[in-house]
Amino acid sequence: MRILIIGGGMGxxxxxxxxxxxxxxxxxxxxxxxxxxxxxxxxxxxxxxLYVAVGQMTPDQLYRDQRGLLEPGIDFEVDPVEEFxxxxxxxxTKAGKTHEYDILAIATGSRIVPENIPGLAEHAETxxxxxxxxxxFKRLREFEGGxxxxxxxxxxxxxxxxxxxxxxxxxxxxxxxxxxxxxxxYTYPIGRTHSLENVAKWATPEFDxxxxxxxxxxxxxxxxxxxxxxxxxxxxxxxYDLLIAIPAHKGMEVIEKNNLGQSGWIPTDRHRLNMExxxxxFVLGDTTNLPISKAGxxxxxxxxxxxxxxxxxxxxxxxxxxxxxxxxxxIEAGKDxxxxxxFNYQNPPDPKPPTKAVHWFKMAYNQLYWASARGLL
Amino acid sequence: xxxxxKVIDARNTFCPGPLMELIAQMKQxxxxxxxxxxxxxxxxxxxxxxxxxKVGHEVVSNEEKDGVWHIRVRKLK
Numbered sequence: 001m002r003i004l005i006i007g008g009g010m011g012x013x014x015x016x017x018x019x020x021x022x023x024x025x026x027x028x029x030x031x032x033x034x035x036x037x038x039x040x041x042x043x044x045x046x047x048x049x050l051y052v053a054v055g056q057m058t059p060d061q062l063y064r065d066q067r068g069l070l071e072p073g074i075d076f077e078v079d080p081v082e083e084f085x086x087x088x089x090x091x092x093t094k095a096g097k098t099h100e101y102d103i104l105a106i107a108t109g110s111r112i113v114p115e116n117i118p119g120l121a122e123h124a125e126t127x128x129x130x131x132x133x134x135x136x137f138k139r140l141r142e143f144e145g146g147x148x149x150x151x152x153x154x155x156x157x158x159x160x161x162x163x164x165x166x167x168x169x170x171x172x173x174x175x176x177x178x179x180x181x182x183x184x185x186y187t188y189p190i191g192r193t194h195s196l197e198n199v200a201k202w203a204t205p206e207f208d209x210x211x212x213x214x215x216x217x218x219x220x221x222x223x224x225x226x227x228x229x230x231x232x233x234x235x236x237x238x239x240y241d242l243l244i245a246i247p248a249h250k251g252m253e254v255i256e257k258n259n260l261g262q263s264g265w266i267p268t269d270r271h272r273l274n275m276e277x278x279x280x281x282f283v284l285g286d287t288t289n290l291p292i293s294k295a296g297x298x299x300x301x302x303x304x305x306x307x308x309x310x311x312x313x314x315x316x317x318x319x320x321x322x323x324x325x326x327x328x329x330x331i332e333a334g335k336d337x338x339x340x341x342x343f344n345y346q347n348p349p350d351p352k353p354p355t356k357a358v359h360w361f362k363m364a365y366n367q368l369y370w371a372s373a374r375g376l377l
Numbered sequence: 378x379x380x381x382x383k384v385i386d387a388r389n390t391f392c393p394g395p396l397m398e399l400i401a402q403m404k405q406x407x408x409x410x411x412x413x414x415x416x417x418x419x420x421x422x423x424x425x426x427x428x429x430x431k432v433g434h435e436v437v438s439n440e441e442k443d444g445v446w447h448i449r450v451r452k453l454k
Contacts, residue, residue, distance in 0.1 A: 154401045154404075155398075155401045189400050190396045190397055190424065191396075191424050195391075195392050195394040196392050219400060234428075248401070262405060263405055291386070291387045291394075292390055292392065292393075325390070327392065341392075345389045
């Protein structure tokens with residue numbers, strides 16, 4: 001059985017390692033083969049970019065060598081896929097190599113598309129890449145006062161990031177002793193301050209307590225950089241001195257180019273996690289079109305379910321379990337307090353008041369992540 | 378008349394939630410296209426029309442069937 005994993009991010013890596021352990025005997029006996037194709041030989045801990053943006057981490061702390069994270073039984077190649085030929089169970093890579101498979105797993109992730117909003121890429125700071133997170137921190141260091149607007153597009157990766165960056169900016173300016181010179185203004189696409197109702201119930205009074213202003217039902221339309229004004233689809237506008245954006249995301253270009261899904265999101269069965277209409281193609285992480293959080297933990301829990309199912313398909317010919325929609329997100333509530341939200345398809349989250357203990361656990365997880373990627377946690 | 382609307386199945390999902398899903402899909406839709414949102418969140422009955430009206434699109438229908446709200450909307454601009 002030839003298993004081909006496309007993508008070496010969190011989902012692909014956990015899937016590969018989990019699967020390699022489950023199929024140890026089959027790999028040794030030559031009855032199964034796992035190949036991973038990735039665009040990079042480096043693995044980035046993406047949640048760390050939030051900390052880079054406020055000067056709490058440096059980029060070098062976010063990377064590990066991808067090969068070193070993988071079980072020895074996995075054949076790893078830095079050679080991204082350019083063509084998917086799903087009818088003939090094969091892919092073609094940038095280097096011109098063809099890989100055939102019996103089971104394919106696609107975990108290519110997502111990317112920000114600020115260019116879809118006129119003026120946004122030129123005038124807003126973002127923190128979804130190493131380069132932009134460092135640039136944002138440099139802007140923050142130079143900022144001496146004025147109106148900071150945090151604005152949010154949909155869909156976006158990490159549903160907690162808008163709140164987290166806002167609370168972290170509050171503490172950042174407070175520590176610099178200029179909070180009284182800074183107006184923090186938050187905009188959000190729907191009619192409350194967060195998509196999760198219980199999270200919004202906690203966040204809104206926190207905003208009021210901290211003097212953070214907010215406007216809901218605000219979807220970015222365009223940025224007038226000359227006049228420093230952000231305009232919304234809803235017909236309102238807000239001025240700014242520093243604009244920080246969580247831009248809308250798309251799936252990767254290769255998915256769109258191969259017509260696997262609109263905007264790069266592949267239609268996926270919410271329980272089996274197979275691509276709709278194809279039992280031999282699994283999809284995980286940001287790449288799915290599922291209406292659930294685009295977050296590392298989603299990719300993690302999906303990877304575990306898919307690994308168990310692929311292993312059982314190899315061993316007994318059928319999958320054994322469904323993905324239940326499980327997601328777990330930490331929520332940083334400033335520089336030293338945090339809470340969390342856990343939910344699945346059946347049970348909504350019920351976040352508790354933030355504590356220092358949860359913040360320190362999140363700090364520990366920033367290191368424990370590497371054990372998680374190895375499939376040990 | 379448009380063809381069958383594209384269905385957005387946001388039943389039993391909490392984050393990002395039905396309205397966020399609809400907003401994302403509306404951005405991809407063509408002017409004149411209809412979308413049907415399926416939601417088990419009773420809040421959708423009010424917050425979806427509120428957003429649709431504020432932006433200037435159209436709510437075509439809004440009805441409950443067996444605990445699921447079917448909200449059909451049309452993109453107007």
